[in-house]
Amino acid sequence: MSEQIHQVAIVGGGVCGTALLYMLAEYTDVSDVILIEKYDAVATVNSHGRNNSQTLHCGDIETNYTLEKAVKVKSAAEMVVNYTATLDNQDQVIFKYPKMVLGVGEDECHKLRERFQAFRKQFPAMQLLEKDKIAEVEPNVVLINGKPRPEPCVALAVLDEYCAVDFNQLAESFVNQAKNNHDKNLTIAMNSHVEEIVEQDGVFLIHTQNSVIRAKSVVVSAGGHSLLLAQQMGYGMEFSCLPVAGSFYFTPKSLNGKVYTVQNDKLPFAAVHGDPDVLIDGKTRFGPTALLIPYLERYNSKTFSEFLRVLRLDRGVLKVFWDLFKVRDIRNYIFKNFLFEIPGFRRWLFLKDVRKIVPSLQLKDIQFAKGFGGVRPQLIDKKKSILMMGEAKINPGNGIVFNTTPSPGASSCLVNAETDMRMLVDYLGGNIDEQKLQQVLHK
Ligand SMILES: Cc1cc2nc3c(=O)[nH]c(=O)nc-3n(C[C@H](O)[C@H](O)[C@H](O)COP(=O)(O)OP(=O)(O)OC[C@H]3O[C@@H](n4cnc5c(N)ncnc54)[C@H](O)[C@@H]3O)c2cc1C
8 A cells, every 4th residue: 555645636537637637737836646547548438529519618609508607618618729729739639610509480590689799799709690691601501402491590600710629639638738747746547446535634545446545635526426426425415416418419411510509498408419520520410418317427337326326316306306397398308308219219309300400401311329428417406406507516625626517517627627726726835837827728
């Protein structure tokens, strides 16, 4: 058993954990950090491009965001863009495509016109496109056999900005950049499954399957497993976790860029969108769906018992389920998302959603993306009886923090890492190179 005490241990090598490793190595005088990951590579779970929509969320085309939230998300995304500008392989990590949110029918067009007026000051690159202009960017969205589709359509578009990221590549780049700081003692412990964390005399003992790692402070960024590890220590008992999986469907290339659709305000998850797949040439990926599943990790049935432990089913959780189920749109949405998983039937059902974006698509064009799609660990606040939509942080104030980061967690990885970096430096009594941080990430 090693008696070495690290200054910081990061549990979870997704894009959030690796972003924190980079932040500490690059902008602080914290000299000894260990990253602990249960698999043999970083970012193989939700941060892998297969499992998320690869969107750098900026708030302009996501109509589920208020202006206030959109402005926050935009500044978080700018940190990612600024960071990738420092990379030699930037073009393998971040991508430019035209992007738009499409309104179909009078109501949605009206909503988008109003949104344009409200957002244009904070989003100066945003354009309002009428049907003929949409056709110049995305002909398949408004034309059927060369003729305009019958419904009224407008779009809010941004045509020349970074909007897609391979978050797996981003995570790998964070580790490589961190390792360039040769004066630091950085340890990357792969294949190390954290089973339990215990606090003893101000030191955290992190038990993996074959060792005990010691650290003065800990940040756990392990998706739904963050809550599991927190609750083992008696923290975050007021929360329950609802894993919401997302599936995707492929079509042959039918879009030039990202096309989002207008959000139904009553639904808690983003509406289906179409995106170029940065991992697979010549395909357009549609999705994600939103399916409640009893696993903390998609396609990993071993995480069923862990799900039961964090669900902690009681009256508070049942009340949230009931409140969701009472709303007709949500009820129908939940059922529809179950039907999306039935082989044979699902392609036919999904075709309806996809045709809102590309009306000429046929059943034969659609293929279920088998093995794609991750899980959003949505927390339920049992005291307030609410389903929490964004990121959640459990910080008992003693040098350990637990993060759960559903969408847009990958886009916000650097801003979240900055928050944790500040907490850690404060706790350990270290220093931050504020000037470098401003010059590189906040320029
Ligand atoms: C369908 C879908 C679409 C999405 N689309 C987008 C999008 O377009 N844009 C966006 O910004 N976000 C998107 N997200 C959200 C985004 O994927 C997540 O916010 C992000 O990947 C979270 O990163 P993370 O590092 O916190 O978690 P993860 O990537 O899940 O990493 C957690 C890591 O912790 C490790 N781990 C877990 N338990 C342990 C343990 N006990 N011991 C050691 N290691 C452990 C895991 O192996 C994993 O590597 C989407 C999510 C889903 C599901």
